[in-house]
Amino acid sequence: MPERELTNAQRALLLALMVKAGPVENRYLTRAKINLKKAPYRDQLVDWKLITLREKPEVPYLTLELTEKGWGRALEELSAEVPALAGSLGGTLYLLLDVLRQHFEKQNVSAAEFFSAYAGQTGETAGPAPRAQRVAPSDDLESRIRKAYADLAAEPGAWVTLEDVRRALGDGSKPAVDHALLRLDREPDVSLIPESNQKTLTAGQRSAAVRIGNQDMHLLAVGR
Structure with a gap:
């Protein structure tokens, strides 16, 4: 686990990648307003081995994915205190995360199983799946x-x-x-x-x- 505390933007990125449960195109994160605006913060997550980045010569964008360690760090947020400067929306998010944690424990299901079932992944894009397919x-x-x-x-x-x-x-x-x-x-x-x-x-x-x-x-x- 990294020695430095994660920023709220870094937490948001880890949680978003956990929810998508697979590789996610950087442009999708940008459209969803989840992308880190400062590359050094993203690079820190790579250095800490929490995410991986993949580039392809034929496409002008990156693909991000949680590592096993990144999954573990994202899961810690399910039982974490509300971060400083999270605001009202952040406080509500952490209420929801705690409910998810309780659901996983009660139903004996892992976060990976739960999110993978609804991610609607199609190859490496991991964009939103049509509602009918969910x-x-x-x-x-x-x-x-x-x-x-x-x-x-x-x-x-x-x-x-x-x-x-x-x-x-x-x-x-x-x-x-x-x-x-x-x-x-x-x-x-x-x-x-x-x-x-x-x-x-x-x-x-x-x-x-x-x-x-x-x-x-x-x-x-x-x-x-």
């Missing part, structure tokens, strides 16, 4: 995932790629299937893990991954 999946979708797995797996507990599972489902928006997978991951007989050898992943396998925290999961097993 509908929680029914139990039927979870049952269909289990059936698709059973048809694909050589035996119970064998690893199956999420690309194959999504292909077997045929329909269903990615956010809806992601949400169903995250719900299933809470079941004792279900496991989601990343591919250990990332170099072997195809573009389709990367696209089919479900993100939990700051890590993409590519493989599903049921009955382990």
Whole structure:
């Protein structure tokens, strides 16, 4: 954890990246008025290993994402005191954060699971998802995932790629299937893990991954 206290703008950025639960384009943060106006403050978060920055030659903007340490630091804000100079809106925000903390504890769900289910991520942009795509999946979708797995797996507990599972489902928006997978991951007989050898992943396998925290999961097993 950094020795220096975070500024309110830095706190806001960490919380925004936690809510989006994945890579976020800098231009989206700017439109949402969450972007840090002074690059040194952003660079401090990089130096403290709380966020990562990625640049692509073909696009004129940065992509930001929380590191594992950044997730931990953002989660601390859920039980933190209201920062100085936060104002009335900031005080209300921290009331909401405390309610979220209580909800996570009561429902035994992680912040990563909760926010990933509603982030509506599409690749690296992580812009706002259409409202229609944020509908929680029914139990039927979870049952269909289990059936698709059973048809694909050589035996119970064998690893199956999420690309194959999504292909077997045929329909269903990615956010809806992601949400169903995250719900299933809470079941004792279900496991989601990343591919250990990332170099072997195809573009389709990367696209089919479900993100939990700051890590993409590519493989599903049921009955382990």
